[in-house]
Amino acid sequence: MIIKMLLVTIVLMGAVTALFAIRIIFRKGGKFPNTHIGGNRNMAKRGIYCASTQDKIASKDKRHILKDTLS
Known part of the structure; x- marks a missing residue:
């Protein structure tokens, strides 16, 4: 019973x-869709970025603040 269920699962996962x-190979310009927040123009217009981009922005701002206070 378990082996049968495992086999069915493997076949279904393979089919998917x-x-x-x-779909990706035969579609013109086929590629995986960019579902990342950074790839969404509307989010960028609103100033919403992914965590890694926000971290880079914050680090850049900290360096400018630190540089200005040391000068």
Whole structure:
């Protein structure tokens, strides 16, 4: 029973993976969609960035503040 369920799961996962691959390979300009926050123009217009971008911005601001206080 467990082996049968495991086999069905593997077959289903393989089918889903194959369908995604076919969609990406045969579609014109096919590639994985960019679902990252940084790839969304509307979020960028609102000033909403991903965590790594916000960290870079904060680090840059801290360096400017530190540089100004030491001068």
